[in-house]
Amino acid sequence: MLQIILTIILYLIMVVPVGIYVYHIAAGKHTFADPVFDCVDGFIFKIGGVDPASGMSWKRYAAALVGTNAVMILLGYIILRIQSIPLFNPNGIEGMEESLSFNTIISFMTNTNLQHYSGESGLSYLSQMLVIIFMMFVSAATGYAACIAFIRGLAGKSKDNVGNFFVDLVRIITRVLLPFSIVGGLLLVWQGVPQNFSGNVVVDTIEGTKQVIAMGPVAALEIIKHLGTNGGGFLGANSSTPIENPTILSNLIELYSMMLLPGACVITFGKMVRDRKKLEKQPEKAGHKSLSVWMYGREGRSIFTAMGILFVIGLSVCFWAESQGNPALADAGLSQSMGSMEGKEVRFGIAQSSLFTTTTTSFTTGTVNNMHDTLTPLGGMIPMLHMMLNVVFGGKGVGLMNMILYAILAVFICGLMIGRTPEYLGKKIEGREMKLTALCIIIHPLLILAFSALAVGTQAGQAGITNPGFHGLSQVLYEYASSAANNGSGFEGLADNTLFWNITTGLAMFFGRYLSIVIQLAIAGSLMKKRFVNESVGTLHTDTISFAVILVFVVYIFAALTFFPVLALGPIAEHLTLWA
Numbered sequence: 001m002l003q004i005i006l007t008i009i010l011y012l013i014m015v016v017p018v019g020i021y022v023y024h025i026a027a028g029k030h031t032f033a034d035p036v037f038d039c040v041d042g043f044i045f046k047i048g049g050v051d052p053a054s055g056m057s058w059k060r061y062a063a064a065l066v067g068t069n070a071v072m073i074l075l076g077y078i079i080l081r082i083q084s085i086p087l088f089n090p091n092g093i094e095g096m097e098e099s100l101s102f103n104t105i106i107s108f109m110t111n112t113n114l115q116h117y118s119g120e121s122g123l124s125y126l127s128q129m130l131v132i133i134f135m136m137f138v139s140a141a142t143g144y145a146a147c148i149a150f151i152r153g154l155a156g157k158s159k160d161n162v163g164n165f166f167v168d169l170v171r172i173i174t175r176v177l178l179p180f181s182i183v184g185g186l187l188l189v190w191q192g193v194p195q196n197f198s199g200n201v202v203v204d205t206i207e208g209t210k211q212v213i214a215m216g217p218v219a220a221l222e223i224i225k226h227l228g229t230n231g232g233g234f235l236g237a238n239s240s241t242p243i244e245n246p247t248i249l250s251n252l253i254e255l256y257s258m259m260l261l262p263g264a265c266v267i268t269f270g271k272m273v274r275d276r277k278k279l280e281k282q283p284e285k286a287g288h289k290s291l292s293v294w295m296y297g298r299e300g301r302s303i304f305t306a307m308g309i310l311f312v313i314g315l316s317v318c319f320w321a322e323s324q325g326n327p328a329l330a331d332a333g334l335s336q337s338m339g340s341m342e343g344k345e346v347r348f349g350i351a352q353s354s355l356f357t358t359t360t361t362s363f364t365t366g367t368v369n370n371m372h373d374t375l376t377p378l379g380g381m382i383p384m385l386h387m388m389l390n391v392v393f394g395g396k397g398v399g400l401m402n403m404i405l406y407a408i409l410a411v412f413i414c415g416l417m418i419g420r421t422p423e424y425l426g427k428k429i430e431g432r433e434m435k436l437t438a439l440c441i442i443i444h445p446l447l448i449l450a451f452s453a454l455a456v457g458t459q460a461g462q463a464g465i466t467n468p469g470f471h472g473l474s475q476v477l478y479e480y481a482s483s484a485a486n487n488g489s490g491f492e493g494l495a496d497n498t499l500f501w502n503i504t505t506g507l508a509m510f511f512g513r514y515l516s517i518v519i520q521l522a523i524a525g526s527l528m529k530k531r532f533v534n535e536s537v538g539t540l541h542t543d544t545i546s547f548a549v550i551l552v553f554v555v556y557i558f559a560a561l562t563f564f565p566v567l568a569l570g571p572i573a574e575h576l577t578l579w580a
Contacts, residue, residue: 004319004355007252011259016295018260019267025175026148026168026268037175044170055161058525061149062518064165065142069109069514072138076105076131080123089124090199096122103502108135110513111143111230111396113366113488114505116497118236120214125197132232133221137181140228140396141172146517147265147397148172153524154404154425155272156532162524176261177228184223184257191250194243195219214243226257229395231366231488239356239369240345251352251369258365262393265400266307270300273425298543299425303403305548310392310555311362314382319354321379327579343374354379361386364395366488373475373491377575380491381567384478387485388563390444391555398486401520403551407542408437408523410554414540423539426532433526440519445562447484447508452476452566460500466493470574477570479505484512 024031031037045052056064080101084094096104100116107114108131117123123132145168152162189195198215205211218234222244225231231238239245239254274297292301325336339350348356353370360367361383372380386392391403408424412434415422422429455461455476465472475491482489483505490496496505541547 001319001351003351004315007255007355011256011263014256015260015263016267019264019296020271022176022261022264023268023271025171026151027272031175033175033179037171040174041167041170044174045167048166048170050164050166050170052164052167054164055158056164057160058149058153058162058521058528061162061165062521065146065517066514068165068169069139069142072135073105073109076109076135077101079131080104080127083124083127085126087124088126088129088197090197091124093122093124093127096127099499099502100497103506105131105135106506106509107488108132108230108232109139110486110509111139111228112483112486112509112513113225113230113232114483114490114509115232115236115488116502116505119232119234120200120216120236125216128221128234129217133217133224136221136224136228136230136232137173137177138169140224140230141169141177143229143396143398143517144172144176144261144265145169146521147401148268150397150401150404150520150524151269151272153521153528154269156425156427156528156530159529160525162521162528177224180227180257181220181223184227184253185219187253188219188222188250191253192242192246193219193222193250218243222254223257225367226254226365227261229258229262229363229365231360233367239367240371245369248347248352251348251356254367254369255356255359258363258367258395259359259393262363262395262397262399263304265397266300266304266393267296268300269303269400269404270297273297273299302543302545302548302551303400303407305545306551306555307391307393307399307403309548309552310386310389311358314362314386314392315355315358318358318375318379318382319351321376321382322350322354324376326376340374340376340379343371345370357383358386360489361487362392362394364390364399364485364487366482368489371492372478372489373493377470377474377571377578380474380478381571381575383489384474384481384571385559385563385567387478387481387487388445388448389555389559390485395486398516402516403555405437405441405520405523406555406558407551408433409441409558410547410551411540411542412437413554414550418538418540420538420540423533424542425527426535427527427530428533433523436519436523436526440516440523441558443515443519444484444512447512448477448480449562449566451480451483451504451508454504455480455500458500460498461504464495464498464501466495470570470577473566474570474574477566480508483508486513 080096103116148168149162194215196215200215201213203211221234235241245251296304323339326340330336344353356369391399393399408429411422411424475494478491479494
C-alpha cells in the first residue's frame, strides 16, 4: 500500500509542470523551447500549405479531423495488406488478412490499440513503424487536438474559432509527444528494453530446449504507446513480458507516461477558463488563492478532484480484491498470503499490478503488466467499470471532454431542483446543449450493451466465448467496453480473431471515437456563441469541492442505471459464486 501512495504523490507533483507546459502550448503562449520548435513547425506548415493564423469553426475542425484520419486509415490498411514485401521484414511475416487488417487499422487510428494478433508474429518491422508507431503519434495528437479545441469553445474567447486542427496536430506532436518520447525511450533502453532492427534470436534454455526471443524497435513503440495512451504492445503479452517491461523502474516509467498528459489536460482546462475570466474582466473570487487553485485553476480543481475520487475508489477495490486471494486455490491447500498471484509477474506483485490495472483502464491506455482475464471477479470488474464510465481521467483528452458532459448534466439536474436555468462556465445550458449532451452520453453504453447482446445472441459471437457461465459474459462485456472506450485491453481468453469479432469491435471503436468527438465539438461550438451571464446568489458554483462530490454521484448513478444489471450477471455473480 505504501508504494501505491508514494507513486500517486509523486504523480501529483510531476503533473503540475507538465500541465503548465501543455497549457502554454494550447494557449499559444511562450515556452522555453520555442526557438527550436518554431523552426520545425514553420517548415512543416510551409511544405503542408498550412496557414497557422487561419482559424476554423467547429464544423471545419471536425471535418478536418475526420478527413485526415480517414486518409491515414486507407494508407495504413494498404501497408498491412502488403507487409510481406522484403523491406524491414527479417522474420518473413506474411500480409495481414482482410478483416484483421480492418480491425487493426481502425484500432490504432482511433487510439484504441485493441490487438487480435500477437505483434511479434503478426507484424513486420515495416508495419510496426509505418502503421503502429506512426498511428500511435497521430491518433494521440488527434485526441489532444480535439480536447484543446473543445476547451477553447468552452472558454469562449471567440464566437466562431476553435483553432486550426492542422496547427494543433503538428504542435502537439513536435512539442509534446516527440520530445517526451525521446527522453522516455532512452530511459527504457537504459532499463534493458531492446531497440534494434535485428531478427529474432533463438537461444538454448537451461532446460535444454530452444526459445525464440523477439527483437526489433521495441523501446520506440513502448514509450509512445504509454505517453499517447495507446496501449498496443510490440509483443502479444504486452508489458507483462520482461522484453517490454524488464524492471520496477521501467514499470514506473510506463505508469507515469500514461498518467501525465491526461492529468495535464485538466490543468490546461482550468487555466484556459481562468484566462477567459481575465479577458472578460470577471475577477476571480475574493480571498487568498490556494495552492491547488494556482496549480489546477478553480474549474480544473473540481474536475481533477472528481476524477481523483473515482480513481482512488476503483484502485482501493481492485487492490483489496486481489489481496484477498482465490478461495478455490485456498481450498486446494495453496497459501493465499500473497494474494491472487495468478497471471501476475512476481517482480511487480499485487500492489503494482493493481495500480497498473486501474491506471491503464482509467487513463484508457490498454497496456497490461498482468493478465486481466486472471483477475478476481471484483478485481476485474473495476477496469471494466472504469472503461464503461470513460471519465476517470481517460486518455488523450477524451476523458476530460466526457467528464465535462457529466458536469453539464450535473448543473442541469441541480438547476431543475431549484427551478433555475442551469449555467456552466458563465453560459446558460439550454435545450440544444442538453440534447447533444444526452445523445453523447447514451452512445457509449448503447455501443457496449448492443454489441454484447449481439455477441451472446448469435452463433458467431458465442463461438468466441471460451469460458462458460458468468466469466464468459464478463469476457464479452470487457471486449466491447474496451472497444467503445478506445482502451484496447482485453480478457484475452476470448477467441476474437474471427470475422464477427473483428468487424463488430471495429465498428464499436469507430463509432465510439468519432461520434463522441464530433458531438462534443458541436456542444463547444454552441456554447461559444452564447453571451456570458453574470453570477448571482442563485448560481451553482462549479469550482468547489462540493460540486466535485456531486459530479462523482452523478457519474455513479448513471453507471448504476445503465450497467449494474449486466455487471450483476457477470463479475458480481461470479464473485458471489466463488465466495459462496
